[in-house]
Amino acid sequence: GATGTTPTNTPAFHAYKSGNFSPTISDATNTKITIFTTETLDTDGAYDNSSSGTTANRFTVPSGKGGYYQVAAALNFYADNNDMRHARVMIYKNGSVAMTAYGFVSSYAAGTRHLQCDIAGMMNLNASDYLEVYAYLDTNGGSGGYISNDSQGLRGNYFSAFKLII
Numbered sequence: 001g002a003t004g005t006t007p008t009n010t011p012a013f014h015a016y017k018s019g020n021f022s023p024t025i026s027d028a029t030n031t032k033i034t035i036f037t038t039e040t041l042d043t044d045g046a047y048d049n050s051s052s053g054t055t056a057n058r059f060t061v062p063s064g065k066g067g068y069y070q071v072a073a074a075l076n077f078y079a080d081n082n083d084m085r086h087a088r089v090m091i092y093k094n095g096s097v098a099m100t101a102y103g104f105v106s107s108y109a110a111g112t113r114h115l116q117c118d119i120a121g122m123m124n125l126n127a128s129d130y131l132e133v134y135a136y137l138d139t140n141g142g143s144g145g146y147i148s149n150d151s152q153g154l155r156g157n158y159f160s161a162f163k164l165i166i
Contacts (some may be wrong), residue, residue, distance in 0.1 A: 011044035011065055012162035015057070016155045017147065022078065025137045027144035030090065030097075033057065033075065033133045035147060036159045059161055060130040071099065071161040072120035073133045078148035083140035084112035089119045090134040097134070098123065108140045114148055116156055122164070133159050 015036035025031050034056040037049045046062050048055045061069075077087045085108050090100040103117030117135075125131075137145050147157055 013042040013047040014040040014160035017157035022146040022149040028138040074118040076148040076153040079145040086138040
């Protein structure tokens with residue numbers, strides 16, 4: 001549409017991690033991610049950008065807004081001991097894995113310190129369905145790792161979705 005018009009592919013939201021911190025992630029454990037607290041937009045107020053609580057970093061499809069959505073999430077993983085073996089980003093729907101892919105799997109060759117994992121795709125969502133981002137990071141030493149605060153990954157840790165116009 002023309003500049004200045006209201007988009008019709010709503011609800012739409014985009015949230016990302018900002019600030020100077022590198023949160024830890026437990027080793028080899030599916031972990032809910034609640035660091036996407038800075039919103040670029042949230043047209044319907046359907047995304048909870050709080051960092052704690054049951055609904056933190058949750059997108060809930062508003063009443064009457066079911067349909068097909070383009071969904072995306074990304075994380076920059078960091079293994080302090082350069083010993084990353086397996087990393088994945090997952091999108092959960094209503095508390096269960098609904099979208100995931102191999103981000104990185106290795107038989108372990110020393111030296112993997114940073115890795116960007118992205119996932120995107122379409123989902124058919126009903127009103128009241130909710131989406132959250134989970135991550136999995138396995139290190140060779142078992143110490144886990146971090147979500148990176150590296151300046152080369154600016155806005156690389158994000159979660160977004162928008163309704164498709166069909």
